[in-house]
Amino acid sequence: MLETFRVQDPTALRAIAHPTRQRILTELVALGHARAADLAQVIGEPANSVSFHLRVLAKAGMIAEAPEHARDRRDRVWASVAESYVVDPGSPEAVREIVRPALVWAERLFVDANDTRSTDDDRMLAISALVLTPEQAAEMAQELGDLIERWSNRALAEARQAQDPARRAYQLLAVLAPRGEQDDEVPDGGGRDEEGPDGAGQETVAARQDV
Numbered sequence: 001m002l003e004t005f006r007v008q009d010p011t012a013l014r015a016i017a018h019p020t021r022q023r024i025l026t027e028l029v030a031l032g033h034a035r036a037a038d039l040a041q042v043i044g045e046p047a048n049s050v051s052f053h054l055r056v057l058a059k060a061g062m063i064a065e066a067p068e069h070a071r072d073r074r075d076r077v078w079a080s081v082a083e084s085y086v087v088d089p090g091s092p093e094a095v096r097e098i099v100r101p102a103l104v105w106a107e108r109l110f111v112d113a114n115d116t117r118s119t120d121d122d123r124m125l126a127i128s129a130l131v132l133t134p135e136q137a138a139e140m141a142q143e144l145g146d147l148i149e150r151w152s153n154r155a156l157a158e159a160r161q162a163q164d165p166a167r168r169a170y171q172l173l174a175v176l177a178p179r180g181e182q183d184d185e186v187p188d189g190g191g192r193d194e195e196g197p198d199g200a201g202q203e204t205v206a207a208r209q210d211v
Helices: 010-017 019-031 036-045 047-059 092-111 134-161
Strands: 002-007 061-064 078-080 080-089 194-197 202-204
Touching: 002 010, 010 019, 010 047, 010 080, 010 092, 019 036, 019 047, 019 061, 019 078, 019 080, 019 134, 036 047, 047 061
Parallel strands: 002 080
Antiparallel strands: 061 078, 194 202
């Protein structure tokens, strides 16, 4: 198993952009291996929908079948190919498939007063203007990365010990970069609908994914 799968090519970017597939990857890393029916029960999605997402992830090379855990040849068991998945932000495909849909998701989450997916205690929006040297910004970026990694590792370790029904999929979008006056214009663009297993459009929303 790889320690880190770096998501770079367009197929993998499109695969990991969907929040359900992110949750499937998270659960596979925590469980070690699972069947579509098992994952459907854990994440609360129909089994046929989970099977579709598993095929997309397999096509992108992010998961693989684990026949050693199967009961027979017809039994399909899936396993993650890596301990974590990290999106390479330095490509136009990443901006199109990951960043722009994530911004759409964030806007809807905090603007929609009827959203009941979480309470004020378990969500936050922070926008700060900081005056830093490049060295200070690099140090801050490292500290933020370490914090995210620590929580990711803690959540994974606890999930492997016990499957708490209170667990939910949370999204984190973090941006630290120099900003100038030319950055005030907001470019057109947003989430792209993707055909799901039932032919209906599914919005893709995601940011950097560490599982």
